[in-house]
Amino acid sequence: MTRTGSRSDRATHTDAIQLYVAGDTTITGNYLHDSAQGIMAPDGGDSGYLHIVNNVFAGIQGQAVDLGYKPGLLINHNTFLTTAFMRDDPSKSGSPTTGAIIKNNLMLGGITKSPLPANAIAVEDYNLLSSGMGAHDIKSGKPTFAGGAAPASFAGYLLAPGSVGAKAADDGLDIGITPLPIPGAGTPAPAKPVANPAVRRGGAPAISIKRPTAGSRFSKMLKVSATARDNNGIDRVGFWLDRHWVGTDRAAPYKLRVKVRKGTRLRSHTLTVRAFSPDGQISSLSVTLKRVRHAVRSARAGRDAAWRLSAKPSKRGTALRGSGSPRHRVKVYLARCTDPSGRVAKRMKLRADANGKLRKTSRTSNLCVVRLQPV
Numbered sequence: 001m002t003r004t005g006s007r008s009d010r011a012t013h014t015d016a017i018q019l020y021v022a023g024d025t026t027i028t029g030n031y032l033h034d035s036a037q038g039i040m041a042p043d044g045g046d047s048g049y050l051h052i053v054n055n056v057f058a059g060i061q062g063q064a065v066d067l068g069y070k071p072g073l074l075i076n077h078n079t080f081l082t083t084a085f086m087r088d089d090p091s092k093s094g095s096p097t098t099g100a101i102i103k104n105n106l107m108l109g110g111i112t113k114s115p116l117p118a119n120a121i122a123v124e125d126y127n128l129l130s131s132g133m134g135a136h137d138i139k140s141g142k143p144t145f146a147g148g149a150a151p152a153s154f155a156g157y158l159l160a161p162g163s164v165g166a167k168a169a170d171d172g173l174d175i176g177i178t179p180l181p182i183p184g185a186g187t188p189a190p191a192k193p194v195a196n197p198a199v200r201r202g203g204a205p206a207i208s209i210k211r212p213t214a215g216s217r218f219s220k221m222l223k224v225s226a227t228a229r230d231n232n233g234i235d236r237v238g239f240w241l242d243r244h245w246v247g248t249d250r251a252a253p254y255k256l257r258v259k260v261r262k263g264t265r266l267r268s269h270t271l272t273v274r275a276f277s278p279d280g281q282i283s284s285l286s287v288t289l290k291r292v293r294h295a296v297r298s299a300r301a302g303r304d305a306a307w308r309l310s311a312k313p314s315k316r317g318t319a320l321r322g323s324g325s326p327r328h329r330v331k332v333y334l335a336r337c338t339d340p341s342g343r344v345a346k347r348m349k350l351r352a353d354a355n356g357k358l359r360k361t362s363r364t365s366n367l368c369v370v371r372l373q374p375v
Helices: none
Strands: 015-018 026-028 031-035 037-041 051-053 056-060 065-067 074-076 084-086 100-103 111-113 121-125 206-211 221-229 236-241 244-249 254-259 268-276 282-291 308-314 317-323 329-336 344-351 357-362 367-374
Touching (some): 015 031, 031 037, 037 056, 121 244, 206 282, 221 236, 221 268, 236 254, 244 254, 282 367, 308 367, 317 367, 344 357, 344 367
Parallel strands (some): 015 037, 026 051, 037 065, 051 074, 065 084, 074 100, 084 111, 100 121
Antiparallel strands (some): 236 268, 282 308, 308 317, 317 357, 329 344
């Protein structure tokens, strides 16, 4: 969806964009100005998975954005002159905000986050934000705009050469907005030819979990080490325990060390590692582990808990391949890979053959394993 803001009478309450009962929405390329609110989407009436990318919010009386219950939220390359407000208001409803990515934004009005779950924000970095907590945030300095001290257009809010935040985003571009395509200009020629460019050959990222191995035990701490590779590169690797996101690593070697959250039962659990490529390919690898009261370094759970299953996109949907206890069955729970809330989209039972191998193809695409339950 693309929408350009319009000037309005300040005596009348207007929200540039109100978002209700929508799904998987992208808001991009807008100059939103002179309204009561910029984007109003405070509850879970929509499905979440909202992308707010490359917009200007100027002259807004209240919040630039008012967002709540947004799993999978992405706020990237925007220029905010007023406050960005995030809250999961208990008086409203929806799937809690989880796995949000907030990066490469110019946030002169700051950001308010209250109340939000502990795992609401997966990435918050590379922003020009005085209260920033990210290692690459710019916390001081005043940006210089191409349109001067009081820009009156989208292009006017581009950063001037040499400004604070120029070429400081995680993709090498300026923090804040980036230039919009020029209508009728066609596709620009590449800056320089690239020798032997990477070519997508239909596959998806390849993942290997180095530790823990299938069937291992854990107690108070969960330590994970994984590798991921793809001919187009790896954007990030995420870690889930059962349906709960527990961490993200954006640089190899991909590791996680996290304290097991209170209430995690002493039983079998599923550790899932998902790899995301820059062009949107996603694959996952899951192993069963067992939580015990006191873990022994070399101890392993019984064979009934040692299940391993990968999920990769295929021409017919999602290809499942793995191993487990020979001639035993396992219940498999799968969710959409892009759904951080882990809502189960498909259930099935698989039986290992005499050699302990598992093979199955689901006609539903974009699925990742969230739970393996030995039967």
